[in-house]
Amino acid sequence: MxxxxxxxxxxxxxxxxxxxxxxxxxxxxxKTSKNSRPWLALSLYIQQPNTAITNMQPVAASDADAFIFHRTLTQGPENTSRVIGKAQGFIIPVERFALSTFNVIYLTFNTSEYSGSLSVHVKHVTHKDREELTVVGGTGSFAFARGFAAFEPSDVNATYHVKLQLRFPNRSQSIPR
Missing domain, CATH: 1.20.5 (Single alpha-helices involved in coiled-coils or other helix-helix interfaces)
Known part of the structure; x- marks a missing residue:
């Protein structure tokens, strides 16, 4: 008992x-509000090639053209800026950009601060000179990243300025800056 x-x-x-x-x-x-997680903002540039021969390769797809490209990512708009990675992708030209589900851009980073990649897909065209895309995931420093990417022409050397707003779900520590 x-x-x-x-x-x-x-x-x-x-x-x-x-x-x-x-x-x-x-x-x-x-509070575990979704909005309480911090955003990571990055600004970078996609450089045009320096050579007379471009590495933008047109691919015929019935009556539409598509482009497969390989570019350099830099920290600043000048082509002499520090290289931080590369941009590769497959896009449909601007007039059909918003209607295509195949617009995919991979941003790969290789620096002491960031190592990994981001997958960016078309969301919608906000106006003629700016595309807003959705970040749908990543690897390495960017594992499980979600957010937005805005692509717009830069005033320097025909480069593209890319502004990233990233959020990392269920991450207890922040990414080193």
Whole structure:
């Protein structure tokens, strides 16, 4: 009979402990709002090739053209800026850009701050000279990234300015900057 009473008391103490920890824990009272996670903003440039022969390769697709491209990502708009990675993709020309589900751009980073890649897909064309795309995932430093990418022509050397707004779900630590 005594072991049964001791067992019941131990169960009651265990239940009370769990309930008290749930009520008094500071973690339980923190807001876990989706909007409380910080955004990471990056600004970079896609450079045009320096050579007379472009590495933009047109690919015929019935009556429409598509372009497969390989470009350099730099920190600044000048072609002498620090190289931070590369941009590769497959796009449909501007007049059909918003209607295509095949517009895919991969941004690959290789720096001491960031190592990994981002996959960017078309969202919608906001106006003639700017495309807004959706970041749908990544690898390495950008694992599980979500967000937006705005592509617009730069005033320097026919480059494209890319502005990224990234969010990382369920990440307990921030990316090193």
């Amino acid at each position: 005594l072991p049964r009473i001791i067992f019941c008391i131990a169960v009651i103490i265990a239940i009370l402990t769990v309930v008290l920890l749930a009520l008094l824990s500071p973690i339980a009272h923190q």
